[in-house]
Amino acid sequence: MAGVSVLSAEVLLSKRVQEMVLNGEEPPAPYISRDDDPSDDDDSTVSPIPIIDLSVLSHTTASTEEYEEELQKLKSALHTWGCFQAINHGISSSFIDEILQVTREFFEQPMEEKKKYSKTVVEVDGYGADPVPEEGQSLDWSDRLFLDVYPEDLRKPKFWPESPSSFGEVLREYTEKTKMVIEVISKAMAKSLNLEENCFLNQFGERAMLQARFNYYSKCQRPDLILGLKPHADGSGYTSILPDEVGLQVFNNDKWHTVPKISHAILILMGDQMEIMTNGVFKSPVHRVLSNSERDRISVAMFYTPEKGKEIGPEDGLVDDERPRLFKKVKDYAEIHWDYYQRGLRALHTAQA
Ligand SMILES: O=C(O)CCC(=O)C(=O)O
Numbered sequence: 001m002a003g004v005s006v007l008s009a010e011v012l013l014s015k016r017v018q019e020m021v022l023n024g025e026e027p028p029a030p031y032i033s034r035d036d037d038p039s040d041d042d043d044s045t046v047s048p049i050p051i052i053d054l055s056v057l058s059h060t061t062a063s064t065e066e067y068e069e070e071l072q073k074l075k076s077a078l079h080t081w082g083c084f085q086a087i088n089h090g091i092s093s094s095f096i097d098e099i100l101q102v103t104r105e106f107f108e109q110p111m112e113e114k115k116k117y118s119k120t121v122v123e124v125d126g127y128g129a130d131p132v133p134e135e136g137q138s139l140d141w142s143d144r145l146f147l148d149v150y151p152e153d154l155r156k157p158k159f160w161p162e163s164p165s166s167f168g169e170v171l172r173e174y175t176e177k178t179k180m181v182i183e184v185i186s187k188a189m190a191k192s193l194n195l196e197e198n199c200f201l202n203q204f205g206e207r208a209m210l211q212a213r214f215n216y217y218s219k220c221q222r223p224d225l226i227l228g229l230k231p232h233a234d235g236s237g238y239t240s241i242l243p244d245e246v247g248l249q250v251f252n253n254d255k256w257h258t259v260p261k262i263s264h265a266i267l268i269l270m271g272d273q274m275e276i277m278t279n280g281v282f283k284s285p286v287h288r289v290l291s292n293s294e295r296d297r298i299s300v301a302m303f304y305t306p307e308k309g310k311e312i313g314p315e316d317g318l319v320d321d322e323r324p325r326l327f328k329k330v331k332d333y334a335e336i337h338w339d340y341y342q343r344g345l346r347a348l349h350t351a352q353a
């Protein structure tokens with residue numbers, strides 16, 4: 001979009017979207033970003049985003065046949081869509097409700113309370129909006145709280161909300177539970193590709209990172225003009241997303257597909273680094289979040305990213321004459337990705353072999 005100066009973006013970023021909505025303001029120019037036809041938003045047809053039963057993949061009760069079948073489904077899901085909805089993932093519904101509840105309670109507090117955890121315009125961690133360093137890029141109609149959650153020594157306590165009082169404890173517990181889910185998925189992904197089951201876990205490393213992003217998408221009277229989150233692919237290894245409402249869309253086959261609501265399911269979405277490690281077999285899908293005029297929406301995203309400074313690259317078992325090496329080895333790819341992300345661009349080409 002033309003004419004948005006760095007200064008105006010900075011001024012805008014100092015004011016939360018939620019505040020603009022409370023003041024009854026219409027979205028100002030830098031937020032206006034949609035260039036597609038909003039009449040296509042109709043999500044009455046349910047998109048065939050694959051559903052994977054993680055209890056089958058964690059071996060607990062499944063027969064070999066069931067297990068093999070689910071593995072094939074997983075591989076096909078990640079090749080075709082780059083994402084799936086995980087059910088029977090082992091995190092209780094009551095705990096899922098709890099993490100969504102503390103997230104909602106955090107965002108529903110008065111602005112002064114949330115601003116105790118404010119980031120500066122250039123910082124990533126904390127409450128606010130993503131940094132916007134470049135002229136001319138559009139802003140997202142959402143507010144977020146971004147926190148490093150693992151390894152524990154990377155946590156920055158000054159950004160961890162003290163209110164609601166259970167926030168920290170619930171997040172620590174969610175981190176532990178997410179790590180367990182990640183272990184099951186990482187092993188299953190490897191096995192689905194006939195690789196040694198720990199190969200991805202080893203590439204991510206002992207100090208693989210988990211970062212939490214709590215998103216709050218205020219409702220908007222003009223959902224035809226703006227986006228809750230602009231189209232992007234994640235720079236993570238992969239990401240888990242827990243939404244309370246529909247709104248997320250995945251781009252596939254030249255079309256946006258709304259991820260259907262399945263209560264208590266967790267959406268697992270490949271980031272660019274899994275596309276690199278699988279030599280392009282798994283896809284890192286472009287996705288975005290639509291705004292809604294009737295209701296707000298929250299989501300909790302957990303980004304699972306290889307440890308800092310660790311080189312990752314395509315698994316040898318996925319490189320052969322038929323499938324030549326597509327990507328080189330990279331390290332700290334998430335940082336390169338971030339530079340591009342902020343300009344509304346993808347970074348994956350920087351890793352091409
Ligand atoms: O809110 C969502 O459903 C998606 C969030 C997302 O894509 C992100 O935080 O990277």
Ligand SMILES: [Fe+2]
Binds near residue numbers: 232233234
């Ligand atoms: Fe994302």
